[in-house]
Amino acid sequence: MSQMGRPGLSAERKAELWDRWKNGQSLSEIGSALGKHAASIFGVVARNGGIAPATRRRSRLALTMSEREEISRGIAAGTTIRQIAVAIQRSPSTVSREITRHGGAARYRAAQAESQAWDQARRPKLCLLARNSELQRVVARKLQLDWSPQQIAGWLKTHFAHDGGMRVSHETIYRSLFIQARGVLKRELIGHLRSGRLMRRAKNANTAGQARGQIIDAISIRERPAEIEDRAIPGHWEGDLITGSKNTHIATLVERHSR
Numbered sequence: 001m002s003q004m005g006r007p008g009l010s011a012e013r014k015a016e017l018w019d020r021w022k023n024g025q026s027l028s029e030i031g032s033a034l035g036k037h038a039a040s041i042f043g044v045v046a047r048n049g050g051i052a053p054a055t056r057r058r059s060r061l062a063l064t065m066s067e068r069e070e071i072s073r074g075i076a077a078g079t080t081i082r083q084i085a086v087a088i089q090r091s092p093s094t095v096s097r098e099i100t101r102h103g104g105a106a107r108y109r110a111a112q113a114e115s116q117a118w119d120q121a122r123r124p125k126l127c128l129l130a131r132n133s134e135l136q137r138v139v140a141r142k143l144q145l146d147w148s149p150q151q152i153a154g155w156l157k158t159h160f161a162h163d164g165g166m167r168v169s170h171e172t173i174y175r176s177l178f179i180q181a182r183g184v185l186k187r188e189l190i191g192h193l194r195s196g197r198l199m200r201r202a203k204n205a206n207t208a209g210q211a212r213g214q215i216i217d218a219i220s221i222r223e224r225p226a227e228i229e230d231r232a233i234p235g236h237w238e239g240d241l242i243t244g245s246k247n248t249h250i251a252t253l254v255e256r257h258s259r
Contacts, residue, residue, distance in 0.1 A: 009034065014044070018052040021045060024201075049178025050199030062117065063090070063098060068110040071095060075105050128168050129176050129184045135166055136184060139173055143189045149173035174200065231256045 009017065013034060020030045027038040027045070034041070058064075063071075067088045074084035081099070085092040099105055102113040129136045135156075142152045149170035160166035176184040178199050190198060228236045234257035242250045 009036075009044070017041065017044060021050070022052060046199055049175070049180070050197075050201055051175055051178055059121070062121070063094070065110065065114050068098070068113050071098060072108060072110040072113075075099070075108055127176060127184060128172055132165060135168060138166070139168065140185060140189060143173075143177075143185070143192045146192050146194075148194060149177075228256065231259075234258065 017030055017034060020033065025033075027041045031038040031041045067090070070088050071084055074087065081095050082092050085095045088095070098113065099108050102108050102116060129139060138156070139152055142155070147155070152173060153168060153170040156167045173185075177190050177193070180187055227233050234255065236256045238254050238256055240252045242252065244250070
């Protein structure tokens, strides 16, 4: 049975989730493949606006785990900072800052320093619209006029031909709309997009062949036994669902013989 609640997926499984999403699979298909409920998959996808997050990579300038282990072993052996720096081919100031940043020589541990450094490196760069308030206002006004992101990007390129700071790609506009964590464009502007979607979907995504809005293994009312039609035998029930405004619903059950 599918699991409910938080996905709790490993990095590898999340990568598989996003690969399947980009390939146009539905939430139900992804949930079945990963053994999770579709609502859990929706929570992961919607949080990112349907756009796969960029894969984190270690900066080539950052210290590696093996270098941190050399620093830890050097401290334990009483080696000087300069000697440690020579051994790992780093400047003494880099080694000194690394030790100070993670508790000093008495408390420095390689694994802990590696984990803290990875967490502290999570500093998302502000997108172009967040850095340029004038550009942000222009894009918002055009969206309110029902312009598509592609039209806006093309117009900016022509209208501000000599001002590179007033240009933005349509992909950045889409990302700023769908990823609300950026805090750049208001969510209600999504309603001006022609697709009407609340998050990004793959171009080849479709619902063909999916049992959406259908009852699985349903039996048609035309196949019910003949004795039900004349209401001669008690015990046959007829159900119906009435849907009202503001997401209200009433289920009705009627015994056909007694009414």
